[in-house]
Amino acid sequence: MTRLPVRLPATLMALLVAVLLQLALPPRATANEARPLAEDPAVEARLLRIAEEVRCLVCQNESLAASQADLAKDLRREIRAQIRQGKTDAQIMDFLVDRYGDFVRYRPPFNATTLLLWLGPFLALAVGLAALMRFLRRRQAAAPAPLTEDEQRRAAALLDGTD
Amino acid sequence: MKRFLIPLGLFLVLAVFLGIGLSRDPREVPSPLLGKAAPAFSLPTLGDSGRGDGPAFGPETMRGRVWVLNVWASWCASCRDEHPVLLGLAESGVVPIVGLDYKDQPAQAQGWLERHGNPYVLSALDADGRVGIDYGVYGVPETYVIDKAGIIRFKQIGAVTPEVLKTRMLPLIQELQR
Numbered sequence: 001m002t003r004l005p006v007r008l009p010a011t012l013m014a015l016l017v018a019v020l021l022q023l024a025l026p027p028r029a030t031a032n033e034a035r036p037l038a039e040d041p042a043v044e045a046r047l048l049r050i051a052e053e054v055r056c057l058v059c060q061n062e063s064l065a066a067s068q069a070d071l072a073k074d075l076r077r078e079i080r081a082q083i084r085q086g087k088t089d090a091q092i093m094d095f096l097v098d099r100y101g102d103f104v105r106y107r108p109p110f111n112a113t114t115l116l117l118w119l120g121p122f123l124a125l126a127v128g129l130a131a132l133m134r135f136l137r138r139r140q141a142a143a144p145a146p147l148t149e150d151e152q153r154r155a156a157a158l159l160d161g162t163d
Numbered sequence: 164m165k166r167f168l169i170p171l172g173l174f175l176v177l178a179v180f181l182g183i184g185l186s187r188d189p190r191e192v193p194s195p196l197l198g199k200a201a202p203a204f205s206l207p208t209l210g211d212s213g214r215g216d217g218p219a220f221g222p223e224t225m226r227g228r229v230w231v232l233n234v235w236a237s238w239c240a241s242c243r244d245e246h247p248v249l250l251g252l253a254e255s256g257v258v259p260i261v262g263l264d265y266k267d268q269p270a271q272a273q274g275w276l277e278r279h280g281n282p283y284v285l286s287a288l289d290a291d292g293r294v295g296i297d298y299g300v301y302g303v304p305e306t307y308v309i310d311k312a313g314i315i316r317f318k319q320i321g322a323v324t325p326e327v328l329k330t331r332m333l334p335l336i337q338e339l340q341r
Contacts, residue, residue, distance in 0.1 A: 057192065057301035057302075058301055058302065060189060060190075070266070070292075071292075071300075071301050074291075074292050074293075074295075074296060075296065078293075078296060097195070098195060099195070099196070099296060099297065099298075099299040100192070100195070100299050100301065101192055101193060101194065101195040101299075102195075103192045103193075
């Protein structure tokens with residue numbers, strides 16, 4: 001009976017060590033999820049920079065970088081592969097535009113179909129300025145004629161309250 | 164009176180523009196592939212065994228014929244909506260339909276075709292979706308009409324409806340076959 005208190009901590013210790021070892025080892029079930037975010041940080045940085053400029057076609061208000069759609073994942077994989085092959089950013093963007101059209105670019109190029117898109121705001125500004133000028137000029141033209149001397153005297157008298 | 168007409172006019176113009184915007188489907192992005200050559204590929208096909216070990220298929224084998232390429236998958240719900248339309252088209256014998264089974268398992272694809280009928284002369288297996296990227300696929304089903312020279316002439320995004328088939332695809336196919 002007197003030896004028990006000595007032996008119990010020893011078994012406890014062994015148990016504790018076993019538990020700690022279990023915790024220290026990476027659990028097998030989550031090994032896949034805990035993969036490092038970027039295998040090659042330089043490639044990932046370029047991928048992110050390109051993907052943020054591209055619209056995901058499945059969920060159109062998300063960028064390719066942010067989307068979790070299957071197609072977005074496939075396209076990110078494709079872009080990653082092309083970066084590793086040494087393609088330039090412009091080449092990769094052309095690859096995407098050739099397949100999905102200018103619509104995927106968040107910065108549409110300046111061409112015949114996007115003429116109104118690019119110049120429209122300036123056109124609206126010009127129209128607004130012209131309208132404002134016309135309005136001001138007409139108001140100036142319609143300004144009342146200055147008071148005659150008689151009217152001025154009467155106005156002064158009214159203001160003084162000594163009519 | 165006139166001062167009320169200007170805002171009213173502006174409102175009407177805006178309403179018309181917004182109305183047009185509402186009636187358009189933002190998912191229908193005009194494909195840049197129209198008028199371009201159908202991208203080449205070589206893929207295994209869904210054999211009779213259902214193991215996906217049929218002979219390889221590439222678009223160049225259809226050269227000289229007008230054909231339809233239909234992107235489908237057993238997991239795709241709208242594919243079932245358009246399936247009767249495709250079966251009808253295949254039965255009419257007007258044009259050969261080639262299936263591109265997109266990101267699918269051969270066994271499941273085979274089962275799906277056995278359940279719902281097979282309108283395809285063959286189905287190429289695009290297991291990883293790589294060919295789909297070349298064809299600008301972003302929503303299954305998608306359907307292409309390809310002419311004798313291998314040029315893509317028409318693309319339908321989403322299910323082929325009887326109306327689309329009658330008013331757009333069939334007239335185009337007949338014209339291309341001449």
